[in-house]
Amino acid sequence: MSLRVVLLLVRTYYLGTRPWEQLFSRSASRGRGVETKHTATTVRRIGYVLLSILLFFSFVMVMVMFGFNYYSFQSIGRTLGYPDIGAMMAQFIGAVIVFLFSCMSAPSVLYRGKDLSLLMSVPIRRSELLASRMVLLYLSMASLYFFIVFPGIVIVYFVTGISVPLFLGAVLTLLLGPLVPVLLGSLFGMLITRLMKGRKHKSLIEVFSIIVMMALIIYSQSSIMRFTDGSGLFEGSAADDLGRTYGALFERLHHALTLFACQASMLFSVGGRLNPYLAAAACIVMNAVLALVAMFLLEASYGRCVSIALSGEGRSRRRETAGATERFGDRSAYRPASLRSTLIRKEWDVVRGTSSFFVEIIGEVCVPIILVVVYALSGLLGELSEGLGALTVSPWFPAAVSGILLLMSSFTMISSTSVSREGPLFDLCRSWPIPASVQVDAKLVFHMLLMYLSHAVYLLVAVFLLGIGFENLPWMLALGFFTILGTGALSLAVDYRRPLLDWKIPQQAMKRNFNGLIGMGIGLLYLAVVASAVLLAYLAGLTPVASMYVGCAASAVGAFASRKIALRQGRSAYLPR
Amino acid sequence: MEQVRESGDFAIAFDHVTKRYDGKETPAVEDLNLAIRKGEIFGFLGPNGAGKSTTIRMLVGMLRQNSGTITADGFDNIVSSVGLKRCLGYVPDEPVFYERMSGLRHINFICDLYGVPQRLRKERIGKLASLFEMTEVLDDPISSYSHGMKQKLGVIAALVHDPMILVLDEPMVGLDPRSSFILKDVMREFCRKGRTVFFSTHVMEVAERLCDRVGIISKGRLLFEGTLEELKLRKGGEDATLEELFLQMTGQADVAGLAKRTEEVLE
Numbered sequence: 001m002s003l004r005v006v007l008l009l010v011r012t013y014y015l016g017t018r019p020w021e022q023l024f025s026r027s028a029s030r031g032r033g034v035e036t037k038h039t040a041t042t043v044r045r046i047g048y049v050l051l052s053i054l055l056f057f058s059f060v061m062v063m064v065m066f067g068f069n070y071y072s073f074q075s076i077g078r079t080l081g082y083p084d085i086g087a088m089m090a091q092f093i094g095a096v097i098v099f100l101f102s103c104m105s106a107p108s109v110l111y112r113g114k115d116l117s118l119l120m121s122v123p124i125r126r127s128e129l130l131a132s133r134m135v136l137l138y139l140s141m142a143s144l145y146f147f148i149v150f151p152g153i154v155i156v157y158f159v160t161g162i163s164v165p166l167f168l169g170a171v172l173t174l175l176l177g178p179l180v181p182v183l184l185g186s187l188f189g190m191l192i193t194r195l196m197k198g199r200k201h202k203s204l205i206e207v208f209s210i211i212v213m214m215a216l217i218i219y220s221q222s223s224i225m226r227f228t229d230g231s232g233l234f235e236g237s238a239a240d241d242l243g244r245t246y247g248a249l250f251e252r253l254h255h256a257l258t259l260f261a262c263q264a265s266m267l268f269s270v271g272g273r274l275n276p277y278l279a280a281a282a283c284i285v286m287n288a289v290l291a292l293v294a295m296f297l298l299e300a301s302y303g304r305c306v307s308i309a310l311s312g313e314g315r316s317r318r319r320e321t322a323g324a325t326e327r328f329g330d331r332s333a334y335r336p337a338s339l340r341s342t343l344i345r346k347e348w349d350v351v352r353g354t355s356s357f358f359v360e361i362i363g364e365v366c367v368p369i370i371l372v373v374v375y376a377l378s379g380l381l382g383e384l385s386e387g388l389g390a391l392t393v394s395p396w397f398p399a400a401v402s403g404i405l406l407l408m409s410s411f412t413m414i415s416s417t418s419v420s421r422e423g424p425l426f427d428l429c430r431s432w433p434i435p436a437s438v439q440v441d442a443k444l445v446f447h448m449l450l451m452y453l454s455h456a457v458y459l460l461v462a463v464f465l466l467g468i469g470f471e472n473l474p475w476m477l478a479l480g481f482f483t484i485l486g487t488g489a490l491s492l493a494v495d496y497r498r499p500l501l502d503w504k505i506p507q508q509a510m511k512r513n514f515n516g517l518i519g520m521g522i523g524l525l526y527l528a529v530v531a532s533a534v535l536l537a538y539l540a541g542l543t544p545v546a547s548m549y550v551g552c553a554a555s556a557v558g559a560f561a562s563r564k565i566a567l568r569q570g571r572s573a574y575l576p577r
Numbered sequence: 578m579e580q581v582r583e584s585g586d587f588a589i590a591f592d593h594v595t596k597r598y599d600g601k602e603t604p605a606v607e608d609l610n611l612a613i614r615k616g617e618i619f620g621f622l623g624p625n626g627a628g629k630s631t632t633i634r635m636l637v638g639m640l641r642q643n644s645g646t647i648t649a650d651g652f653d654n655i656v657s658s659v660g661l662k663r664c665l666g667y668v669p670d671e672p673v674f675y676e677r678m679s680g681l682r683h684i685n686f687i688c689d690l691y692g693v694p695q696r697l698r699k700e701r702i703g704k705l706a707s708l709f710e711m712t713e714v715l716d717d718p719i720s721s722y723s724h725g726m727k728q729k730l731g732v733i734a735a736l737v738h739d740p741m742i743l744v745l746d747e748p749m750v751g752l753d754p755r756s757s758f759i760l761k762d763v764m765r766e767f768c769r770k771g772r773t774v775f776f777s778t779h780v781m782e783v784a785e786r787l788c789d790r791v792g793i794i795s796k797g798r799l800l801f802e803g804t805l806e807e808l809k810l811r812k813g814g815e816d817a818t819l820e821e822l823f824l825q826m827t828g829q830a831d832v833a834g835l836a837k838r839t840e841e842v843l844e
Contacts, residue, residue: 335695432690
């Protein structure tokens with residue numbers, strides 16, 4: 001195996017795909033990529049700088065949350081005689097997340113890359129090709145690992161201060177840490193590819209990984225609430241209580257996760273389970289042995305897996321198709337559907353067609369469920385409901401619950417990236433003989449089906465669980481309907497005005513789409529306006545419930561006007577350019 | 578063109594149409610005047626980047642011309658774009674689909690959009706799928722189709738709502754010889770019923786055998802419009818093939834020089 005060839009393949013991949021450009025820039029062109037609007041470019045650039053700053057701060061905030069959790073583990077560990085447990089948990093959590101994401105990415109990177117049909121035809125060794133793909137997978141996962149584990153290293157620094165073992169251990173941790181989960185994820189990917197005969201399975205694992213990641217972040221946030229006193233400072237007694245409760249569990253974990261315990265010891269000049277240099281040597285040996293075994297297994301079946309993946313693309317997968325019930329020749333297959341329902345179904349096909357859209361939207365719709373489940377499992381829900389006792393009798397309590405749920409439902413990118421998600425297919429929509437109003441309405445109904453239906457369910461559950469009087473339900477449902485419709489329509493108008501259609505990777509159409517951020521801002525602003533109307537009505541002497549009905553009326557007017565705006569923007573988007 | 582226009586029997590008409598893309602100095606299409614009769618197969622020829630696809634995209638109501646008017650079956654492409662689209666069947670150069678749909682669902686989806694009644698769609702889909710030998714794969718997801726199969730699906734989807742005018746952008750690209758033969762046959766049959774086919778192509782042999790009339794466009798300007806015989810008369814080459822005439826017309830006729838250069842490079 002020639003290292004020069006491996007490096008050449010890796011370098012060529014990065015030069016050919018330019019992932020950093022996809023990350024930091026967006027094409028200036030619109031539609032078919034030829035009609036560039038020069039106006040508003042500066043505003044848009046400022047927007048992107050703001051978006052980048054916000055993204056940076058959100059990353060930092062999540063890292064701080066992780067750090068706080070590791071610090072709490074560290075504190076518990078110290079009371080139990082395991083001073084390295086915080087670092088160990090950081091490495092363990094990092095490894096689990098990297099493993100999940102590797103399972104998801106490995107089949108694509110190793111066996112399905114668009115460039116593989118070219119690379120398989122040139123005279124390079126299979127081992128060189130596999131090694132280059134493994135490097136690509138490792139590099140993409142190393143950044144994720146850094147994001148999760150680096151706060152743990154910082155915590156060790158806070159506890160022990162700077163030392164040579166900490167510095168060397170940190171470098172080794174960040175370099176070696178992702179290796180094992182990436183290799184295990186690749187082996188899992190190989191098995192999946194072989195067992196599923198090349199069929200794509202990405203959505204399922206991706207949804208699972210994202211949910212685990214979100215649950216972890218929510219858990220981190222809830223832990224901060226539990227470990228801090230009212231002023232936000234760390235409260236040692238809370239950790240002591242938990243230490244007594246979970247001490248035995250942590251002790252078992254420490255013994256079970258030998259590799260991570262060994263890796264954690266590398267960071268401690270004193271207090272670790274092993275001598276740091278001995279731990280570093282052991283880690284290097286363990287990683288090397290695992291890497292050799294895994295690479296041997298992966299290489300042995302590489303050609304076969306690529307062949308399965310490539311032939312699997314062209315194979316019939318009837319069960320996977322959305323129209324599985326529609327068979328050629330069946331009478332039911334030809335049943336006409338209304339124009340609107342056909343277009344709504346098409347919206348769902350666009351979402352299902354790309355795993356990242358699917359994951360993003362499922363994530364947005366399911367956030368409240370994840371919140372409730374994580375809070376319930378961590379015991380925070382019980383503590384919160386105890387604390388809510390006095391608040392539930394307040395006449396404004398139903399309004400607060402409705403507001404919080406509406407905030408979650410309005411803080412969405414579903415409508416504000418609805419046109420962008422279609423990408424080049426938007427031109428197909430423009431070629432149909434369908435009035436713009438029908439297409440706009442179909443997008444709005446799709447938005448309502450996803451966001452309002454889930455909102456209504458959460459509302460009913462909240463009313464039932466929190467003992468809110470059912471007499472509040474009419475205004476709660478009405479307020480939700482008009483507010484979600486209004487924010488959805490305004491967000492859709494934004495995306496119709498300047499859709500991002502020429503994206504290279506699907507993430508650009510949603511997560512990295514400035515329209516998504518604008519849509520979220522609109523959601524907040526809309527809620528603020530409705531809340532102001534409610535407040536004004538209350539100040540004018542109405543009761544809280546009557547004030548909420550005034551809020552409903554204000555929201556209904558807003559929704560009507562917003563739909564008009566969406567229709568106007570939609571009409572111009574479907575006209576010839 | 579004037580004769581066609583005066584007869585009032587035209588299906589498609591471009592009247593002084595100019596399209597200029599933002600940021601480009603030269604127009605993609607300049608002062609295009611063209612009329613296509615009902616019931617004829619019209620081939621639109623031109624080298625790469627000549628303006629063929631831009632013309633077609635304006636015709637199907639996706640691009641807006643800067644000046645001039647385009648009508649198809651009496652509908653203006655700007656004022657009555659929905660009506661115009663309803664009477665057209667369009668096959669783009671790069672077929673795009675919702676890849677997770679099955680072929681059958683896509684065609685049913687198109688039927689829903691164009692309001693094809695249930696009793697007709699089963700019959701039409703069955704006939705067209707059988708004609709293009711797609712029956713076996715119609716239940717499979719489109720993502721599993723080859724380029725040629727997608728092209729055939731695009732043609733089926735364009736024909737299933739029984740349009741008055743068929744517009745095809747490079748339809749033969751990616752088709753195997755048998756499918757290409759079938760498509761040519763379909764185009765002829767379509768016109769025999771008094772309907773119109775407007776298509777762009779690079780394949781001179783196809784244009785020569787199939788078209789009633791051709792238009793040659795280069796650098797956005799229409800250089801010729803008429804029958805092959807008229808082209809031969811105008812260029813004074815009775816024995817010349819369409820390919821030779823096309824190369825002459827578009828200023829690419831130095832075939833001997835090109836061959837010499839190729840030989841030099843390969844040596």
